[in-house]
Amino acid sequence: MTLTAYFLCLFGLTYGFGKSVGVPTDENCPILDGIHVSVLRRIFGAGFHKHILSEFELMLTSTILPERCHIIVEETVPRGAYVDADELRDLEEKSGLHVRVPATVSTEKAEFESEAFRVLIHRNLEVQENLRVTKIMFPIKMRYHRPAPSTSVKENPSAIVKIQNPRILLNCQGEDLTENCTSRVVTGYCSNFETKCQYINLPYKVNVANLEVSVPVGNSDHTSLVVAITTLITCGGTIYLLVTLYRDEKTHLRTD
DSSP, rough: HHHHHHHHHHHHHHTSSSSSOOSSSSSSOOOGGGGGEEEEEEEOOOOEEEEEEEEEEEESOOOOOOEEEEEEEEEOOOTTTOOOOOHHHHHHHHOOOEEEEOOOOOOOOOGGGOOOOEEEEEEEOETTTTTTEEEEEEEEEEEOOBBBSSSSSSSSEEEEEEEEEOOEEEETSSOOTTOOOGGGGGEEEETSSSSEEEEEEEEESSSSSSSEEEEOOOOOOGGHHHHHHHHHHHHHHHHHHHHHHHHHHHHHHHOO
């Protein structure tokens, strides 16, 4: 993303453009009147290996937050994608990104055999004058999808994987933000991912409705051809092995 595009996107989020997520339906949370949250999200990477980059900005107007605040970002990974737990552990050791995956995730299953699951990411907010900012980048991989018929002669078939925008939970040390904000209070894991804490579920503006990835899939129009070639190769290999074994046995008998 160029610097010009970045500032245009930031301007749009600040002044009301973009997708709204989790907008309050009532006014039973006065603390949110002075917090304006903007999120920039994009996905990049070659092939089946991608990275999701999310940048978070909390602009404080009439609300004052303590200096030590953190967020829990709840990402929903769709059935067409997965995260590698070992890779996330290595990432935590190298970058300090604290991640928890509550479910057991298979890295071998195809899309049609899998289910969506959550990824919980803890991040401390940095203080920049009247802003609280942070960013998160974590790896995600695409799964194998069922073959599909080609829609045109020139284009290969593909599947679209949609990644929803996350839920953002705010908690600050030394102050109970949930007081007088019952409509937005949720319970989630604390920063240690062992005990439970109360958070404010933040509404925010984001630059995309969701992230989309186009995944190449096999062409089901070629099924008969693939089966025929596979059968031919298998039969040919089997005959070759039988002939070789027969010759070796015959040579062995002559030697004896």
